[in-house]
Amino acid sequence: MADTPDPGKPQPGFYPDPSGVMRWWDGNSWTEHVQGGAPPPPGPPARKSHAVRNILLAILAVFILAVGGCFAFLSITANEVNEAIESVEADDAAPGGADNPLTIVEGQPFEVSGFQYAAGWTVTEDPFGDATVEGLKVTNARESNDAALVEIKFMQGNEVVALVNCTTEQIPVGQTTTLNCVSVDDFPANYDRITINDTF
Template sequence: MSDTPNPGNTGSPGPGYYRDPSGVMRWWDGARWTDSVQNSGPSPSAPQPPPSRPREKSHTLRNVLLALIAVFVLAIGGCVALLAFAGNEVNEAIESAEVDDAAPGGPDNPLTIAEGQPFEVSGFQYAPGWSVTQDTLGNAQVEGLRVTNARDETDSAIVEIKFMNGSEVVALVNCTTEQIQVGQTTSLNCFGADDFPATYDRITINDAF
């Protein structure tokens, strides 16, 4: 076992594992063989396989979940914006209705009128010449009441005419029209079921709605 390893070059090779005369991979210290042998593994000259590339993780599920979350957030945001818009529209409608109700002749603010005199309620212009009377049954009635639609759109007049004695309603007459075109004039149909009052101090009118 004293033979010098010959890896193919002239002279004594440097330290390393070489195949000895018996065919065993043994450590050569540069001058002689030692007792250290290589039991397994490739020889120093054998090329090492490149490290395997780590397997890339699939993010498909994560991406789908993120997309769904994004859609959900956008949908919630859209619903919140829609609700806010709808709430604002409702509030504006309520405020507008409250203003109309409180206007002279509105449901919450009856307008005092004088028999036979013209007046206006919310864009409806009532002509002069009307009168209060009683029918054959003795019920309070209003005759000859005519109205012109000076509003911006077709609408109908639905009003209450009240005979007042102080703060008490002593007789009520309901008057209505069909749909009136803008600028058109028509007569109101009035109906009362209360007795013509013996005493009253004023007459008021207000929109029923």
């Protein structure tokens, strides 16, 4: 008598196995025989290499930092230059500065931007008949060593009738020295005031 199939088990044939492949079921277990090999289920997507992108991003970041650094440096430098210009302009506009001559009185003390000029100086005619200034002493009360480079002008109204240039070497802070004054202009017969200003 022939075996009768067990009604609880599938009959032999091709069935999808747990992986989805059509595999031969012999009635008891799966075999190695497959049909129409279905593709395996998709795995995780392959990871793309981003090495080139990362290198380009790093180069871009370095470039941005370099450009930003240049702009920062230029900005700081520009600020320092502007401050220096403003400082020079302020010094030039101060009484006795290059753009603002200070009227002085013979023999009387005066101050120009931290240089303190002592009393007792005189204006006179040198042996060649030129205008000169004698005994003009200055004390450096500025914050650092500096030299005096000044013009002393004999004025008649708005006209300069004689010009005397007076200079010193670098003067240490707190030290007093006498200016060396020279001119090639004749001592004027008439003048109504004397002014002093830095040459620059």
